[in-house]
Amino acid sequence: MSSDSPVPVSRATVAVPRTAVPIGITDPVEQARAELKAALAAIEEKANVPKRVALATDRGVVKARAFSRKNPGAATAAVVAGAAAVGLIVWAAVRLYAR
Template identity: 55%
Template structure:
């Protein structure tokens, strides 16, 4: 069975709407079923284990939420930015002071 054969089986089973971590139903061939399960397991491991991609997606979501918050309430956004800057500055000051002693 070639890769294109398994793709046609997956299309016939309606796999085009499934996420890449799901195993399509209706595969009768045990070898094709095992391959589909392995492919789904490897995809799930890759999704969970790819920390840089997950961090990138999380930072993009946080930036989008921050933009929406800033558009809805600009005064609170400025206050939050000042508070975050003060907190980061305080942490840096504490660490620098501890290292200098």
């Protein structure tokens, strides 16, 4: 197997992302396996919507906390405006339904 072959000392080990193919693979079968592994990892990253939503939510929370620390008055006003907008939307939906 090609994994049993010794690794040259001159080649530095560099962390390769899961969605990338390492450089320097000379065996065509090993190259194909590495490309397939990278393609499947990329598809998994792209298709894993819950994970992507969780990461986006975490980024949004970090940004909102930083904004509220810098400008607490504007953050309070934004929360009040958001609550008023939600209340207005609910009121309009109930009014349309009740007609």
